[in-house]
Amino acid sequence: MVKKLTPLGIIIRLIFLVIAIYVLFPFALVVINVFRSANDIVANPVSVSGMSLTKLHNNLVSVINNSNFSFWSAFMTSAVVTIVSLVLLALFGGMAAWVITRNKTNWSTFIYMTFIASMIIPFQVVMLPLISTFRDVGKFLGISMLQSFPGIIFAYLGFGGAMTVFILTGFIKTVPFELEEAASIDGCSPERIYFNIILPLLKPPVVTVTILNGMWIWNDYLLPSLMLGHNGKVKTLPVAVQAFVGSYVKQWDLILTAALLAIIPMIILFLFAQKQIMGGLVDGAIKS
Amino acid sequence: MRGNKAAQLVISILVLLAGLASIIISLIIDILRINFSFRGGMLVLGIVLFFMGLYFIPTQKHHKAIINVIFLFPLLFCFAVTVIIPFGLGLFYSTTDWNGIRMTGFVGLKNYTEMFKDPSFLWSLIITVVFVIINMIAVNVIGLCLAVLCTSKIRAVGFFRAAYFIPNLIGGIVLGYIWQFIFNNVVLKWTFEAFGYNSSMLSKYNTGFFAIVLVYIWQYAGYIMMIYITGLTTVPTDVIEASAIDGANAVQTFFRIKLPMIASTITICTFLTLQSAFKQFDVNMALTNGTGSVQNFMGQYLSNGTQMLALNIYNTAITKNNYAMGQAKAVLFFIILSIVSILQVRISNKREVEM
Numbered sequence: 001m002v003k004k005l006t007p008l009g010i011i012i013r014l015i016f017l018v019i020a021i022y023v024l025f026p027f028a029l030v031v032i033n034v035f036r037s038a039n040d041i042v043a044n045p046v047s048v049s050g051m052s053l054t055k056l057h058n059n060l061v062s063v064i065n066n067s068n069f070s071f072w073s074a075f076m077t078s079a080v081v082t083i084v085s086l087v088l089l090a091l092f093g094g095m096a097a098w099v100i101t102r103n104k105t106n107w108s109t110f111i112y113m114t115f116i117a118s119m120i121i122p123f124q125v126v127m128l129p130l131i132s133t134f135r136d137v138g139k140f141l142g143i144s145m146l147q148s149f150p151g152i153i154f155a156y157l158g159f160g161g162a163m164t165v166f167i168l169t170g171f172i173k174t175v176p177f178e179l180e181e182a183a184s185i186d187g188c189s190p191e192r193i194y195f196n197i198i199l200p201l202l203k204p205p206v207v208t209v210t211i212l213n214g215m216w217i218w219n220d221y222l223l224p225s226l227m228l229g230h231n232g233k234v235k236t237l238p239v240a241v242q243a244f245v246g247s248y249v250k251q252w253d254l255i256l257t258a259a260l261l262a263i264i265p266m267i268i269l270f271l272f273a274q275k276q277i278m279g280g281l282v283d284g285a286i287k288s
Numbered sequence: 289m290r291g292n293k294a295a296q297l298v299i300s301i302l303v304l305l306a307g308l309a310s311i312i313i314s315l316i317i318d319i320l321r322i323n324f325s326f327r328g329g330m331l332v333l334g335i336v337l338f339f340m341g342l343y344f345i346p347t348q349k350h351h352k353a354i355i356n357v358i359f360l361f362p363l364l365f366c367f368a369v370t371v372i373i374p375f376g377l378g379l380f381y382s383t384t385d386w387n388g389i390r391m392t393g394f395v396g397l398k399n400y401t402e403m404f405k406d407p408s409f410l411w412s413l414i415i416t417v418v419f420v421i422i423n424m425i426a427v428n429v430i431g432l433c434l435a436v437l438c439t440s441k442i443r444a445v446g447f448f449r450a451a452y453f454i455p456n457l458i459g460g461i462v463l464g465y466i467w468q469f470i471f472n473n474v475v476l477k478w479t480f481e482a483f484g485y486n487s488s489m490l491s492k493y494n495t496g497f498f499a500i501v502l503v504y505i506w507q508y509a510g511y512i513m514m515i516y517i518t519g520l521t522t523v524p525t526d527v528i529e530a531s532a533i534d535g536a537n538a539v540q541t542f543f544r545i546k547l548p549m550i551a552s553t554i555t556i557c558t559f560l561t562l563q564s565a566f567k568q569f570d571v572n573m574a575l576t577n578g579t580g581s582v583q584n585f586m587g588q589y590l591s592n593g594t595q596m597l598a599l600n601i602y603n604t605a606i607t608k609n610n611y612a613m614g615q616a617k618a619v620l621f622f623i624i625l626s627i628v629s630i631l632q633v634r635i636s637n638k639r640e641v642e643m
Contacts, residue, residue, distance in 0.1 A: 012437065012440065016448050020448055020452070026463075044477070045469070045470075045477065046474055088362075092362040092363040092366075095359035095362075096360050096363040100360075111364065114372070115367070120626055121375060122622055124598055124601050124621055125378050126374040128388065128615050129378045130370060132388060132389065133369070133374055140318050141318060142326075154366055157363065158368075158369060159370060161366060161367040162367070165363070191359075194359070220459070226606075241465065242574075245465055252473065255469070262458075262462045263458055267454070267457065277457075278450070285511075286515065
């Protein structure tokens with residue numbers, strides 16, 4: 001079935017292409033310029049002259065081994081913080097959401113309402129007292145809360161909690177209560193009801209929540225920059241990029257290589273889970 | 289059987305008490321300021337033991353209540369410590385002379401009255417409002433147009449959707465630096481070759497502001513497009529077919545049928561763009577870091593021509609080390625955001641009903 005192209009069809013296709021070029025142009029520029037040296041880039045940023053694999057190799061080596069950036073350590077920090085936060089958020093969030101939905105009492109409504117109301121609080125209002133509280137509590141208890149993994153994961157559990165509970169309660173409400181009643185009559189304890197019956201059913205909303213939280217935690221800059229600092233040992237990728245750029249103001253070959261390294265993990269993930277990521281982000285937006 | 293239960297009761301209470309003791313001892317060490325490095329671990333262990341003991345107490349009657357407590361505790365605790373307590377403290381600190389570590393006295397509402405005498409803050413407030421209004425309109429119109437394009441029956445439409453969506457995957461800091469490169473090198477070269485104009489867009493406050501708007505639209509329109517696509521595909525096809533039979537052309541179908549039917553999607557998208565544009569920080573910081581000189585605003589020379597509210601708060605507190613003032617600005621930020629969000633949802637809901 002071959003359809004003839006109408007003039008309108010050609011125009012629409014052209015529009016598609018022009019927008020796609022505009023959207024992808026910055027990425028193309030990054031990819032081209034990591035193969036070039038700083039002088040070539042300054043001479044003509046939009047050109048393929050002087051591209052070579054050895055230059056890419058040089059750029060990569062000097063960026064990865066740079067002490068301000070230290071890619072692998074930053075990458076591992078970001079990965080550990082994101083993954084542990086996501087797993088704990090899904091686990092604790094599901095547990096809390098289940099208790100809140102299945103207990104129709106004043107306190108459960110109150111907790112739910114507090115969670116919902118807190119979603120409107122911008123990070124800027126809590127960030128300054130948060131840092132000082134964490135510093136004081138850490139000193140008092142002897143647990144280092146700033147510049148440490150437990151501290152930042154703890155903070156992400158707190159900030160991600162509201163949205164996680166909100167989306168999961170919305171789903172648990174649709175799970176028939178008779179299921180739990182039947183299990184309860186058969187002598188099943190509440191914790192087994194949750195882990196054996198409810199938790200397996202929670203897979204779709206947990207995917208949504210994980211994508212929403214994951215995108216935000218992976219790309220977040222302000223919270224880790226305040227909690228971990230730019231000179232600390234523990235740095236996430238966005239903080240490392242910022243620290244790196246701060247130390248190499250006009251070295252565009254190195255800055256773009258660092259940017260590329262920071263982008264690549266997300267792009268690879270997107271190629272593999274494109275449907276889930278786009279669906280999850282849209283789902284989350286529509287529900288909240 | 290009965291002996292078993294009694295033994296379980298005794299053991300669980302012992303564990304519970306051990307946990308309690310561990311918590312209390314570690315707190316005593318804290319209060320006495322003894323430098324014992326295991327005191328933090330002891331506290332955590334104490335809490336875990338306490339809940340384990342609680343869990344294994346053999347009681348039919350209270351088991352459900354115990355499970356409720358254990359299930360709610362972890363998330364609620366984190367939430368209280370990271371959001372609720374700092375929020376309360378923040379409101380309190382905004383009326384003091386807090387310096388990030390300690391406070392010496394109350395100043396009442398002085399921080400609030402003071403900030404309105406500061407032209408650079410008022411400037412930030414104004415450009416943030418302008419930024420939000422421009423983006424609420426531009427991102428939604430462009431997102432909707434893209435969505436209409438991407439719901440047309442064209443081959444490889446999936447590829448274009450994914451491509452338009454990609455900028456949204458990447459954090460604002462990295463994007464900001466990539467675009468800084470583009471504006472300072474690529475665009476500069478073009479404008480120089482075309483008009484002989486030899487200064488970067490980012491160095492002037494008006495073109496710099498425009499650059500932030502451009503990057504923001506570039507980043508956000510693809511995401512809004514995806515939400516509109518979801519909205520557009522839920523419009524039932526029989527309604528569209530019926531309108532086609534009645535002789536409506538494509539434009540009429542769009543404005544008279546589709547647009548009213550996705551009113552709730554429009555509400556969601558305007559709400560999202562409002563929220564995210566208002567809180568814009570990362571791109572602002574990476575692209576211009578708020579620089580750009582304004583010659584004469586309220587009789588003063590300003591050097592923060594492209595600094596929006598979130599960045600202004602950050603700089604007031606962190607860079608200028610004026611924590612109490614930064615906190616007061618943040619509280620005002622919160623109040624404005626809540627009022628505007630509530631108003632926006634109210635107005636949209638009304639419009640939805642009318643449509």
